[in-house]
Amino acid sequence: MDLVDWHSPILMVITETRMSGARADEIIKALPFDGYAVADTIGFAGGIWLLWRTDLVHVEVLAATEQEIHALIQVRSQSFSWLISAIYASPRFEERCILWNNLKILANMHDLPWALMGDFNEVLAVEEKYGGNPICQRRGRAIKECMDECRMMDLGYTVVRDARADSEGDLAEAISNFKTKAQNWNRELSEEYNLILELEEELWAMKSRTSWIISGERNTTYFHISALNRRSKNRIICVQNSEGEWCRNLEELKEIFNSSFKKLYQSEQVFCPITTQWSSDWCAKLSQEEAGSLTNIPSDGEIWNALKTMKPYKAPGIDGLHAGFFQRFWLVVGESVKREVKEVFSR
Incomplete structure (x- = not known):
């Protein structure tokens, strides 16, 4: 009840309740949730409760067994739907294998975003537990195959484990530590997700460019x-x-x-006033000798140097030939080009 009062969740999963029947109904009715689905206990162990507020979220329970509850979730303020699976795996390996097979079947039946949460009663790495017997490779391989086929991503236990380790047995402090660490982890996950989206965008841009080059x-x-x-x-x-x-x-x-x-292209000016000739001593001027040299007929060397400074494959002339043609075959066409240029200056 304290957790519900502190966080006011609209959807809640409780596993290993160890109770069912009338006692479970009595406790659920005392909680601020008017929608619920219950999976019975496995003997004196297990039990799953999926609780929600019907005024804020629409939940359609798709299937339920002693080890799992699958439901379709839609927040009423949105049109987006996703799938949730509340899990409490049996302590017995043979029954857990039935759960892994059920998850594989479900994974092939939909393409919705999928969140799986609860207690899988299995570990994949030594870092996920303290002490005890070594990890059984056969059991670890079974859940790993299930995760690979269902394309699951393990979010890890480090946040909860570190929060409990820092609390020194104090539950309130452990919850506070978990909240802080979960917020930091969520921020890091969001940054990583944005990076993945940017990489995906670049990948599709490269694929699009490749498709254009090919087709x-x-x-x-x-x-x-x-x-x-x-x-x-x-x-x-x-x-x-x-x-x-x-x-x-x-x-x-x-x-x-x-x-x-x-x-x-129309001007509103109807007349042009006559002004005195503008002159200034600071502007650049050509001397009489320099001005007269502009009309001189260029020498053969000046014509060749001017041709070499032209870009070879820029816009061609009216004859359709680039400057590179005249540069390449100057020994053949040089005399006619020089004659033509000099004739232009002599007119």
């Missing part, structure tokens, strides 16, 4: 879809006039474009 220029369905998407993005279906109204009529669009271009 983008071919006469394929991919090429036609890409072209249609690009065409739909570039299509103009309406234009806003000077009054802020959107026009779709063809004649109105013509008038808007004509008036816009006339306004763009």
Whole structure:
């Protein structure tokens, strides 16, 4: 009751209740949850309670056994649904194997986000327990195969274990430590999740680029879809006039474009006042000798040096030939080029 008062959960899973029947119903009715599903105990052990508030969350119980309760969860303020499995695995290995098989079957029946929580009564690493017998490889291999086939990710026990270790037996202090460590762990997990999303985005961008390189220029369905998407993005279906109204009529669009271009290239200046010739001593000027040299006919060396400074494969001339052509075959076309250039300067 203290935990419920402190955290006010809308959904709660309690495992190893060790009670069922009328006694369980009596305790559940005392809690602030009006929806519940109960899995009976296994002898004097086990027991699972899934409790929820029906005014805040919709829960549809899909299946329940002594070791598991599976339910579909939807918060009423959202349209997003996910699957929860409350687990209390049997202390007996043979019965746990039945649970692992049930989880494998369920994993192949849906593609929803899936949270599994509870007591699996099994450990995968020595760090997950204190003392006791060594880990049984056969039992560890069985749950590991189940986790791999169901694509589960073990969130670990370190947060709870460290919180209990730091509390020195004080339950209130252990709960406080757990809350702090869980918040830090959640923050780290969120940062890692965002990093994974960024990597996934980069991966899909690379895949998209690869698909375009392979199929983008071919006469394929991919090429036609890409072209249609690009065409739909570039299509103009309406234009806003000077009054802020959107026009779709063809004649109105013509008038808007004509008036816009006339306004763009039309000057409001009706006369040009005559001003005295501007002069200044600080600006750069050409001497009479330098100005006269501009009209001189260039020498053969100046023509060749000017041709070498041109980019070989820039825009071609009216004859369709690049500057690189004249550079490459200068020994053949050099005389005719020099003659043509000199004739231009002599006119």
